[in-house]
Amino acid sequence: MRGTAKTIICAFALGAVAFVSASVRPALSADTLTVKAAVIRVDVEKPLPISRLDLPPDDLGFVGGKLATADNQTTGRFTGQEFETVDLAVGPDQAVAEVQRLVGEGVYYIVMAAEAETLLAVADAVGDSAVVVNAQAMDDRLRNDSCRSNILHVAPSRAMLTDALAQFLMWKKWREWALIHGSHPEDLLLADAYRRAAKKFGAKIVEERVFEDTGGARRTDSGHVLVQKQMPVFTQRMDDYDVLVAADEADVFAAYLPYQTWDPRPVAGSAGLRPTTFHPAHEAWGATQFQRRFEKESNRYARPLDYQVWLALRVLGEVVTRTNSYDPGTMKDYLLGPNFELAAFKGVKVTFRPWNGQLRQPVLLVGDKVLVSVSPQKEYLHKVSRLDTLGFDEPESTCVR
Amino acid sequence: MIRSTCAAMIAFGALAYAHTAGAYTVYVTNEKGNTISVLDSETWEVTKTIPGGQRPRGITVSHDGKELYVCASDDDTVRVFDTATLKQTHTLPSGPDPELFILHPSGNPLYIANEDDNIVTVVDVEKHTMIAEVPVGVEPEGMGISPDGKVVVNTSETTNMAHFINTDTYEIFQNVLVDQRPRFAQFTADGAKLYVSAEIGGTVSVIDPAAGTITKKISFQVPGMAPEALQPVGVRVTGDGKKVFVALGPANRVAVIDGDTDEVVEYLLVGQRVWQMAFTPDEKFLITTNGNSNDVSIIDVESVKVIKSVQVGEQPWGVAVSPN
The missing domain is CATH 3.40.50.2300 (Response regulator)
Structure with a gap:
């Protein structure tokens, strides 16, 4: 619809008699x-x-x-x-x-x-x-x-993204997290960042599970049939939690979690509500x-x-x-x-x-179709910049430049 | 001779009546509601709500008060309404995504900022034709015009400049680099000063238009408020240049600036996400649109007090007042 409207306007412009295309004063080349x-x-x-x-x-x-x-x-x-x-x-x-x-x-x-x-x-x-x-x-x-x-x-940094999500989850009062992380090195680093964020903002990780990547094809025809059987079982008998946080940077399993958890709980992190730029x-x-x-x-x-x-x-x-x-x-x-x-x-x-x-x-928190929120959440204050509530602040930094 | 005197007297009488009664018509675009709220400046009540097209934002009234121009951003057009009937009469070829515009002091043409295409479109409001397109910086937004009509100023949000365009040749003859995301350009009535707000930079640059230099940068401070929340957007200056009002967006405040010293005198608490503003023609009142509280605030200009807030449609954005 937008395209159509534009086409009409362009045609109109070309048809206008007194149409002038003005040029910009060129910069001095020297x-x-x-x-x-x-x-x-x-x-x-x-x-x-x-x-x-x-x-x-x-x-x-x-x-x-x-x-x-x-x-x-x-x-x-x-x-x-x-x-x-x-x-x-x-x-x-x-x-x-x-x-x-x-x-x-x-x-x-x-x-x-x-x-x-x-x-x-x-x-x-x-x-x-x-x-x-x-x-x-x-x-x-x-x-x-x-x-x-x-x-x-x-x-x-990973810490900025995980802090951004943590602030929102705390704002929602979803303080008890179940953390499921992958087995790749980057997944372990991301899991570390979530543990740090939980501690920083007062959330509790009630249970952790590891989703081992055993290899194999990433996609198969009708793969969802197996997923629907596997994921509920994988998330069964979890200590009571508010939200499932997935740390799956390697992209092995997180996308299969929403709607498939044993308990009816929201998913965040690498699937569901995701922190991103x-x-x-x-x-x-x-x-x-x-x-x-x-x-x-x-x-x-x-x-x-x-x-x-x-x-x-x-x-x-x-x-x-x-x-x-x-x-x-x-x-x-x-x-x-x-x-x-x-x-x-x-x-x-x-x-x-x-x-x-x-x-x-600021870090965007997104669902599939719309922006859900933007962190820092306004309740988190800071003496220099509220953006410094995300990631490693000056007193915590071990960087020597 | 006698007849014309009578006519003049009647005209004067009508003017005097309108002036004392102060009954102007105020038009507010509701960006999310896709409507225009019509208010009476005497009762401050919404008298009518009319459809405004897709995402109505910038709004202005023709100098004779007969036509209302509305940037319907998502329709890629400027809608024109008859103020007597409040019915749409025609549209103007605006170029894509029109956001803000300004009328020449003579009432014609209209200069429109096209955010998507890095151009300013010049439109003849009588012939309904496009006169020119002027390439400017990335994401053009604010539009100001010198009182003599010789210079139109556009601000570009990603290029961070005020571009000075000659209205005879449509050539840019001067650029002034300002702070991040310039939103609005407002000349003083004598043309000696130009105020340009920078939303993300958090400043208002005071520019000497003749020299093309920034003479002062106004910044804002409200105790207990995060500096990044102080985001200047709309700017209005009284005819005598003594009072400058700056809408501070998510700070929910309007800064009042002494036009002689260009220092902030005070902050007025209005509604949430205060965006654009307009004076009544007698400059007794200033109306502010508050996007996140769905209302407008009325400021008494003489006493510098907020006297009233009025609920309008969803996410009010722009405001214009009839000249009569």
Whole structure:
């Protein structure tokens, strides 16, 4: 319907006699600052997702980057700055060499969509010659013991996501949790983050169970028949609980839990009510405009990684616009300083925590079709920023930069 | 000669009557309710509620008071209503997702911000045609016009700029970088100052339009309130430039600023998520839309007191008052 309305308006515009397309005053070319950034997506072999809705698109992350570059370029027209972004999908073994090559070619802002080890290898290889931005890895250790002074984290940490969910569950007075976690290393880390969140906000984990990944095909025809038998039994005889929290980053079982638990209880975490940075149904605070621009560009819905890459490059646009500099040191100082702030369709400004380079940001809590809530919940106060109620706050941080 | 004097006297009498009675018509768009609430400024009662199209937001009245223009954002059009009958007469080609607009001081054309397409659309309200499209920054929103009608200012929410557009050539001749997510642009009546609110930045920039420079940044502080909740949106200035009112969104307050010093004098508690505002033509009252409490607050401008709140439709967004 929207498409039809637009078509009619366009036809009308072309038909108007006095139609004028005004141009923007061009920037003086002599002053133009060229800003060449890169998005490096490090792809690793992974089993298929259990839902075909989650199959990764080929352009995952890159479209977000493209959109941010276009947004930056629109501003650049007025400020005499030219933004270019190189997209690269590489394997973990090639990442360091490719990034070093790019830095040699004048790319000083590297957005990494990679796992923790590769991210650290890249950051250590480039040192102070570039700003490395983590758009994917959620590991809490990257914000603590394994932190690096040249990494900024646009991706939230696991602790930020689990704290965001915990605040909402406490607001609902669902204080007694059953925790089911997977057997993969990332599931164990996520389970740790939920235990920490429960302690931090006063929830009680009444029972924990492990869902072992025994391998096999992720999807089979009529697989639901077995699931309907297995999941109730798996969740039987649990100590009395209010909500089932699933920690399944490896995507093995959580999606099978809603409606299949032995006791009639809501599911949250990796299925049901999920903490995330972005969702195609998010429309508040101007996000509709982002969604429409994104969908026009890609013919698909935006994924969290797309949003995180967009955010990483909008951070670049903002620092270059405000400082008129593409020097890694100048940019890092400004980004970690008191003057940097950015609007990111989350209702409040996002800023960096100077103690570990983590971007402070609200976290969306989403269901399948709509936004359910946004944390921090307003009842949780903080002397500096309510956003610092999510994740590792300054006194808890073990990061030495 | 005699006849024209009589006519003038009658006209004067009518004007004086309208002025003392203060019975203006107030129109409020209800973004979620898809309606327009019509209020009487004497009784402050809702006299009528009419359909406003899909997601009505920006609203303004023609200078002769005969036409009401409404941005029906999700219909991608500007709906025009006859104020006498409150029936829709036609639509204007607005471009996609119109949100806010402003009329030229002569009453024509209308300058519309198209949030989705990074353009400002200029529409002839008499011929119902599009005159021009001006490319601006990402997510254009606020629209202001200089009192002499020579400069229209658009703010772009993601580019964070106030773009100054020449109304003869439709060219941008000046850009001023402001804080995050600029929402609204308001000139003083003498054209010497331009106020631009930045919702996420939490500031109002005072701009010297001639020089294109920010002369002052106004920030806000309310004891016991998180700084991030102080989000300036709508801005209105009295004709004499002495009082500036700034709606602070989720802070549920309107800041009152001394127009001489540009310092905040006080904060008025209104409804929840206060968004846009409009004066009655005699500037006795300022009406604020409060999106999350589904009401409007009436502020007495002289005493700077909130005198009343009136329930309207679901999620009131914009407000306009008839000139007569």
